Structures are given as structure tokens and as C-alpha cells.
Amino acid sequence: xxxxxxxxxxxxxxxxxxxxxxxxxxxxxxxxxxxxxxxxxxxxxxxxxxxxxxxxxxxxxxxxxxxxxxxxxxxxxxxxxxxxxxxxxxxxxxxxxxxxxxxxxxxxxxxxxxxxxxxxxx
Numbered sequence: 001x002x003x004x005x006x007x008x009x010x011x012x013x014x015x016x017x018x019x020x021x022x023x024x025x026x027x028x029x030x031x032x033x034x035x036x037x038x039x040x041x042x043x044x045x046x047x048x049x050x051x052x053x054x055x056x057x058x059x060x061x062x063x064x065x066x067x068x069x070x071x072x073x074x075x076x077x078x079x080x081x082x083x084x085x086x087x088x089x090x091x092x093x094x095x096x097x098x099x100x101x102x103x104x105x106x107x108x109x110x111x112x113x114x115x116x117x118x119x120x121x122x
Contacts, residue, residue: 021119039068
């Protein structure tokens with residue numbers, strides 16, 4: 001089955017809600033710089049908050065999320081999660097391996113199950 005970003009978001013929100021997570025579409029958070037950053041999704045459970053961006057095998061997607069994570073890190077204790085398919089991650093080369101500011105989560109066959117399982121462990 002082919003998954004698009006929209007399909008993954010819809011199914012992911014449903015699966016996370018079933019696990020007790022609250023989900024928020026396109027949250028905006030103002031960084032230390034004063035710039036408003038929009039993420040694809042924000043999820044919360046208890047005191048845990050995670051901002052989520054979905055990427056393609058494009059270094060610019062990764063860099064945009066790194067810049068957002070850097071700008072908001074002093075304003076929140078939330079995690080920032082960059083989600084990309086394992087095949088697309090390979091296209092990012094060593095750049096993705098050297099990023100320590102955010103978590104990079106990959107998926108292969110069943111993105112919803114793999115993402116939810118990994119989010120639960122954060």
C-alpha cells in the first residue's frame with residue numbers, strides 16, 4: 001500500500017488518539033528569534049509534548065526542521081521529531097546521521113504502526 005503524507009497524518013492521528021495522545025494540526029510556536037514556526041503535527045500525552053514534521057529525501061526538509069528545533073529549544077522542553085521513510089532517509093546521506101538536535105524516525109512497511117510504537121518510546 002502506498003502512503004502519502006496526508007494519509008499517514010490522518011491514520012497516525014487516529015492511532016495516537018487510541019493510545020491516549022492529543023493531536024493538533026499545524027501548530028504554530030514562536031521561536032527565540034521571534035519567527036513563527038509551523039509544524040505538521042503536535043502531539044501531547046501528560047507532560048510529554050512532541051512537534052512533528054514529515055520529510056522527503058530532501059536535505060532542505062531536514063534543514064528546515066533542524067532550524068525550527070534550534071529556534072524553539074530554549075522556549076520549550078518538547079521533543080522535535082522528523083519523520084521520513086527509510087528509503088528517503090538514505091537520500092539524505094550522512095547529514096541525517098549527524099543531527100543531534102532532533103529525533104529522526106524512519107518507517108518502512110507499516111508507517112502507522114512503526115511511528116506509533118516509536119512515539120510511545122520517546
